Amino acid sequence: MKIPSAIIxxxxxxxxxxxxxxxxxxxxxxxxAASQEAPLVDGLFxxxxxxxxALFLIVEGAIVIAIVRFRQKTGDNTDGPAIEGNLPLEIxxxxxxxxxxxxxxxxxxxxxxxxxxxxxMASGDPGIQQVxxxxxxxxxxxxxxxxxKMTHMHNHMALGVGASPGTQGKPADVEVKVTGLxxxxxxxxxxxxxxxxxxxxxxxxxxxxxxxxxxxxxAFWVPQFRLKQDAIPGRTxxxxxxxxxxxxxxxxxxxxCGSYHGAMQSQVIVHxxxxxxxxxxxxxxxxxxxxxxxxxxxxxxxxxxxxALRTADLGITEDILAQVHSHQ
Amino acid sequence: MSxxxxxxxxxxxxxxxxxxxxxxxxxxxxTDHKVIAIQYFVISFVFYxxxxxxxxxxxGELATPNPDLLGYDNYNGxxxxxxxxMIFLWIVPAGTGAFANYLLPLMIxxxxxxxxxxxxxxxxxxxxxxxxxIVSLVTETxxxxxxxxxxxxxxxxxxxxxxxxxxxxxxGTSSILGAINFITTIINMRIKDxxxxxxxxxxxxxxxxxxxxxxxTPVLAGALILLSFDLIAGTAFFNPTGGGDPIxxxxxxxxxxxxxxxxxxxxxFGLVSDILPVHARKPIFGYRAIAYSSLAICFLGLVVWxxxxxxxxxxxxxxMFFMIATMAIAVPTGIKVFSWVATIWGGKIRLNxxxxxxxxxxxxxxxxxxxxxxxxxxxxxxxxHDTYFIVAxxxxxxxxxxxxxxxxxxxxxxxxxTGRMMNDTWGKVHFVLHFVGFNLCFFPMHILGLQGMPxxxxxxxxxxxxxxxxxxxxSVLLAISTIPFLINAVWSWLYGPKASANPWxxxxxxxxxxxxxxxxxxxxxxxxxxxxxxxxxDFDREADELSVxxxxxxxxxxx
Numbered sequence: 076m077k078i079p080s081a082i083i084x085x086x087x088x089x090x091x092x093x094x095x096x097x098x099x100x101x102x103x104x105x106x107x108a109a110s111q112e113a114p115l116v117d118g119l120f121x122x123x124x125x126x127x128x129a130l131f132l133i134v135e136g137a138i139v140i141a142i143v144r145f146r147q148k149t150g151d152n153t154d155g156p157a158i159e160g161n162l163p164l165e166i167x168x169x170x171x172x173x174x175x176x177x178x179x180x181x182x183x184x185x186x187x188x189x190x191x192x193x194x195x196m197a198s199g200d201p202g203i204q205q206v207x208x209x210x211x212x213x214x215x216x217x218x219x220x221x222x223x224k225m226t227h228m229h230n231h232m233a234l235g236v237g238a239s240p241g242t243q244g245k246p247a248d249v250e251v252k253v254t255g256l257x258x259x260x261x262x263x264x265x266x267x268x269x270x271x272x273x274x275x276x277x278x279x280x281x282x283x284x285x286x287x288x289x290x291x292x293x294a295f296w297v298p299q300f301r302l303k304q305d306a307i308p309g310r311t312x313x314x315x316x317x318x319x320x321x322x323x324x325x326x327x328x329x330x331x332c333g334s335y336h337g338a339m340q341s342q343v344i345v346h347x348x349x350x351x352x353x354x355x356x357x358x359x360x361x362x363x364x365x366x367x368x369x370x371x372x373x374x375x376x377x378x379x380x381x382x383a384l385r386t387a388d389l390g391i392t393e394d395i396l397a398q399v400h401s402h403q
Numbered sequence: 404m405s406x407x408x409x410x411x412x413x414x415x416x417x418x419x420x421x422x423x424x425x426x427x428x429x430x431x432x433x434t435d436h437k438v439i440a441i442q443y444f445v446i447s448f449v450f451y452x453x454x455x456x457x458x459x460x461x462x463g464e465l466a467t468p469n470p471d472l473l474g475y476d477n478y479n480g481x482x483x484x485x486x487x488x489m490i491f492l493w494i495v496p497a498g499t500g501a502f503a504n505y506l507l508p509l510m511i512x513x514x515x516x517x518x519x520x521x522x523x524x525x526x527x528x529x530x531x532x533x534x535x536x537i538v539s540l541v542t543e544t545x546x547x548x549x550x551x552x553x554x555x556x557x558x559x560x561x562x563x564x565x566x567x568x569x570x571x572x573x574x575g576t577s578s579i580l581g582a583i584n585f586i587t588t589i590i591n592m593r594i595k596d597x598x599x600x601x602x603x604x605x606x607x608x609x610x611x612x613x614x615x616x617x618x619x620t621p622v623l624a625g626a627l628i629l630l631s632f633d634l635i636a637g638t639a640f641f642n643p644t645g646g647g648d649p650i651x652x653x654x655x656x657x658x659x660x661x662x663x664x665x666x667x668x669x670x671x672f673g674l675v676s677d678i679l680p681v682h683a684r685k686p687i688f689g690y691r692a693i694a695y696s697s698l699a700i701c702f703l704g705l706v707v708w709x710x711x712x713x714x715x716x717x718x719x720x721x722x723m724f725f726m727i728a729t730m731a732i733a734v735p736t737g738i739k740v741f742s743w744v745a746t747i748w749g750g751k752i753r754l755n756x757x758x759x760x761x762x763x764x765x766x767x768x769x770x771x772x773x774x775x776x777x778x779x780x781x782x783x784x785x786x787x788h789d790t791y792f793i794v795a796x797x798x799x800x801x802x803x804x805x806x807x808x809x810x811x812x813x814x815x816x817x818x819x820x821t822g823r824m825m826n827d828t829w830g831k832v833h834f835v836l837h838f839v840g841f842n843l844c845f846f847p848m849h850i851l852g853l854q855g856m857p858x859x860x861x862x863x864x865x866x867x868x869x870x871x872x873x874x875x876x877x878s879v880l881l882a883i884s885t886i887p888f889l890i891n892a893v894w895s896w897l898y899g900p901k902a903s904a905n906p907w908x909x910x911x912x913x914x915x916x917x918x919x920x921x922x923x924x925x926x927x928x929x930x931x932x933x934x935x936x937x938x939x940x941d942f943d944r945e946a947d948e949l950s951v952x953x954x955x956x957x958x959x960x961x962x
Contacts, residue, residue: 104853116782120853123780127773134769137744138762145683147751154939155685155750164745165689165738172737176730176776183726183780190782193719234716236785291555292649294714294789298855301786305715307650308554309643312716325864329714329789329857331548332555334475337860 091132099125109299109324109345111317112190112236116301119186126175190236190316196244197237197313235286235304235313247283247315249276255286255293255306257332258339269358274326274343276318277351283315294330297343305330318345424922432527434519435922439526440505441820444813447497450533451806454488455882457481462844462878465871470861478861480544480563484536487549487567490663491574492533494805498670499578499616500526502812503585503609505820509913510603512594512931514923517587525580532573539566548859550656553641553649557633568631575620575627578666582616585609594912596931600694603911603935604687607694608673611701615662615669618705623659626652650716657708665704667801668768669697671808672739675761677935678815679743681909682758683750686936689742696735703732713784722781729779736772740765756830757907760811763838767803771796774849789859792852798845807837810888817895818902822918825899829891836884843877911935 099121108114145155191197238245251274252263262271276282286295288306295314296303299322304312328339346354428438429445460481464472473481504522508515516522539545545567547556556564589610593602630652632638639645641652672693680687687693709717709725717725743765752758774796778784787793810833817825847870852858856867863871905914910933916925933940 104850106854116786119780120777120783120786123777123783127777130773131769134740134744135766137748138766141744141747141750142752142754142762145748145750145752147684147753151751153684153751155683157686157937157939158688158745158749159686159936160689160692161745165692165742168741169692169734169738172734176733179776179780180727180730183782184723186782187719187723192722192781197719234718291558292552296789296857298786301782303714303785303788307643307716309646309648310650310716325855327855327857331479331552331859333546333559334479336479337470337857337862338475 087136091129091136094132095125095129098128105301106298107320107322108301109297109318109320109322110301111319113299113301115186115189119182122182123179126179189239191239191243192236194237194239194243194315197235197315234310235315236302237313237315238281238283239315242281248280249282251276251282251284253284253286253295253306254289255295255328255332255339256289257291258328258335260293260295260326260328260339260341264355264358267355267359269355269362271358273341275351275354276343276345277348278319278321278345279317279348280351281315281317283313286312286314291332292330293328293332293339296327296329297324298327299324300343303329318343321345321347321350432523434515434523436504436508436516436519436522437820437920437924439522440501442526443496443501443504443529444820446529446533447493447501450488450492451497452885453537454485454493455885457485457488459878459882461485462875464861465863466875468863468865468868468871473861475861477544479546479548479859480540482859483545483548483551483567484540487545487571488533488536489801490549490667491571492529492536494667494801494809495574495578495663496529497809498667498674498805499585499609499612500529500581502605502670502674502809502816503581505816506603506605506913507585507588507609508592509819509916509920509924510606510911511589511592511597512912512925512929513588513592514925516584517592518584521580522584525577525584528573528577528580532570532577535566535570535573539563542566550653550660551630552656553630553633553647553652554643556630557642561634564634565631568627568634572624572627575624578616579620582613582620585613586617589613594929594931600691601931601934603673604676604690604693604697605670605673608669608676608697611697612666612669615666615701615704619659619662619666622655626655626659629655650712653712653715654709657711658705661708661711662704664797664800665700667805669700671764671805671812672697674808674812674815675743675764676739677911678757678761678811679746680936680938681815681907682753682755682761683747684753684938685746685750686938687742688745689738690936692738693742696738699735700732703728703735707732710779710784713781714788726779726781730776733772733776733779740769740772755814755827756825756834757811757815759831759834760807760814760837763834764804764807764811767799767807767841770846771799771804774799787852789857790852791848791856791858794858795845795848795852798848802845803841807841810837813892815907816913817892818906819913819918819920821896821899822902823895823899824902824906825895826891829887833884833887833891836880836887840877840880840882840884844874844881845877847871847873910937 102121102124104124105117105120108117187193237243238247250265252265253274254261254263259272260274262274264270274284284295284304286304286306287310288308290308292308293306294303295306299320300316300318302314302316304314306312323342323344326341326343328336330336332339424438428435429441433439433442460473461478464470464474464478466472470478504516507513539562543560543563543566545551545556545563546559547553547564551564551567589602589606599607629638629640633640633642633647637645639647641647641649643649676687676693707725707729709721710729713722713725747762774792778787778793778796814825814830817823851867851870851874854867856863902918904917906918907914912929912931913920915929915932
């Protein structure tokens with residue numbers, strides 16, 4: 076006896092549901108989550124993967140079954156049935172996507188709001204300010220000036236992801252000025268005057284990055300934080316987040332910025348709070364020790380040497396570097 | 404003769420004019436829409452091969468993590484030209500210029516386009532545009548990607564960037580001239596029995612596409628002209644060193660370039676909607692839903708541009724608005740996908756090359772559509788924006804979608820255009836290579852992007868080496884897959900078996916005239932026997948049709 080097709084459909088539905096639910100949670104495509112915000116994004120992604128897997132299996136499954144079952148039989152040159160539509164079915168497959176995308180929109184909105192994307196301090200556009208640098212001499216801007224001047228003009232309004240609703244209006248625990256330039260990142264800790272070529276942050280503390288660029292567009296991206304924001308010359312943008320997993324992660328430039336765009340990488344080191352304090356103290360100490368160059372980072376090299384190494388093959392000459400340092 | 408007979412009355416007396424057309428016509432300024440269409444096909448395919456060679460070079464570079472093949476100096480130039488050529492000199496001219504020119508007048512029973520000389524002009528603007536891009540290869544390449552964001556675009560080489568801008572301005576002009584022609588032709592030149600709802604769905608798709616072209620392309624032209632002032636005259640519309648705003652350029656650019664995505668995919672939706680019913684021998688499922696969803700996509704496509712700027716200078720509320728608008732596009736697009744699947748479901752599928760590519764189109768496009776809904780979500784897009792996830796997404800839409808659909812259209816209408824059949828076995832070989840190569844090349848890119856590989860880089864972390872090697876192997880397969888197609892097309896064009904007027908037994912008007920059609924398309928006024936997709940209504944047709952054939956044979960014998 077043949078199994079009724081309704082039963083087969085039901086079983087297929089159950090199987091697709093189970094496979095999608097499992098794969099949505101266990102796809103393993105995201106890198107390690109190292110910030111408080113990252114699991115929110117992962118939850119959203121896993122939900123979308125669940126729905127996408129189900130739709131993929133249904134549609135591709137239907138295509139494969141159709142190709143197998145509804146192939147022309149040898150010698151049968153007649154047409155198929157003259158079915159021109161099915162209104163209830165069409166309403167169904169219009170309605171279900173409407174519900175899905177509405178649900179995803181609301182879910183995404185919630186996640187974005189929880190991350191701080193709608194923080195009024197970080198979601199308005201202060202507009203453009205003129206960049207100090209002249210074209211072609213963009214790198215010749217100041218290195219250790221506490222902050223780019225324009226951020227003060229508009230009361231710290233910035234674009235990007237700001238404070239989560241719970242901490243809105245309060246200053247972040249650590250504030251870092253981030254500057255993108257061809258082809259490096261500079262991190263400036265205004266509270267202590269420390270400047271570094273790598274980002275050091277304490278785990279469990281809220282960090283605010285004020286991001287700008289000196290020459291062309293760059294984008295600050297740490298995949299393990301699930302956060303990205305363009306660095307725009309003339310504008311300050313913001314990322315505020317709470318790293319929570321100590322480790323070293325890549326900082327990647329994600330906006331095409333010139334020939335060496337692919338080489339524009341740095342790293343973020345998430346310390347335990349104690350390690351972070353020790354690092355900061357060592358930086359301040361070496362700064363106070365009379366080093367006229369920029370602060371030491373965790374290696375033996377000064378930033379000047381690091382930049383020189385980085386830029387040796389980038390066509391940046393000693394002259395330009397000297398110009399950079401003369402501004403200190 | 405039965406009302407649904409497929410045998411054209413015109414076939415026995417082939418127009419002598421067709422036979423007489425010298426091959427040199429295809430290299431000169433001609434106003435026949437069929438000649439112009441073939442000119443579009445050939446030139447856009449040449450650019451496809453050039454752009455494809457560049458893609459293969461880039462994948463060769465990315466086979467290893469180090470910059471060792473193209474290097475820092477050449478990679479960005481090749482990257483920029485690959486994107487520009489594939490979009491503006493391959494998919495747009497092939498999907499709109501070539502197919503619309505060939506099919507629109509034939510599908511609606513017209514003798515030619517509404518403005519034949521404008522039509523020829525639109526075509527002849529293209530070659531200089533392409534030549535400028537090729538010239539830039541030997542002088543100075545544009546460096547700033549196909550998006551050409553300032554300030555990089557105004558500080559990275561004047562000559563290359565200016566060649567790029569001029570080239571795009573020409574292509575845009577050509578596109579606008581074409582769109583005016585298509586709209587006028589569709590509205591005014593249908594045979595008198597044909598209402599808008601009797602049109603094949605490709606005509607609906609071209610109506611929506613042409614509206615998009617007319618609304619959005621002038622904005623790109625404006626942006627590019629301002630950009631060229633910043634570049635050569637030292638103005639500061641977009642250059643922040645003079646107080647300009649680079650974000651404004653992004654808004655203007657994407658106001659065109661997001662609709663451009665639909666300009667590249669809507670015509671393909673139309674082609675596939677016309678191919679599937681013929682080879683499934685079933686009416687299209689939900690004609691009106693598919694027609695209206697093209698218009699819905701046209702409208703929504705105009706109000707989603709800032710979803711390309713979720714990590715750029717956009718305030719939070721704007722990101723939310725564009726997220727919701729973008730998600731809404733999934734609805735009309737979903738309607739189309741479900742309708743195509745329902746069309747082949749229960750049919751009697753002839754799984755020839757055209758049908759394989761058309762079904763392949765659905766399966767690839769589905770993946771691109773699903774990842775498209777994902778990247779609409781702002782928090783997720785913040786992670787994957789400008790990564791290989793995006794590269795995977797848009798290649799699933801534009802290569803898996805548009806290019807696969809163009810191949811389907813070429814296999815389907817080749818007999819009509821050349822009067823000869825293509826070899827089906829080599830078509831299937833082409834499809835298998837295309838299918839395997841495509842998925843190998845582009846699917847792993849989703850994972851690469853999520854894991855942390857940004858796009859537009861010449862070097863990457865060694866942890867990504869394995870997946871990148873898989874992509875490169877896939878790209879080589881894809882490159883190889885064009886060889887059987889090229890040989891098949893050229894050989895069949897010259898020596899293939901002669902095609903009858905209607906080898907697929909299709910119902911749309913272009914199949915009612917000879918293959919290839921005479922100079923003014925129909926020797927006798929075409930008659931609207933039936934709707935475009937009324938398959939399976941007359942079950943006695945087979946018997947009926949045989950008798951008509953016999954009848955014609957008898958008539959021939961007597962003559």
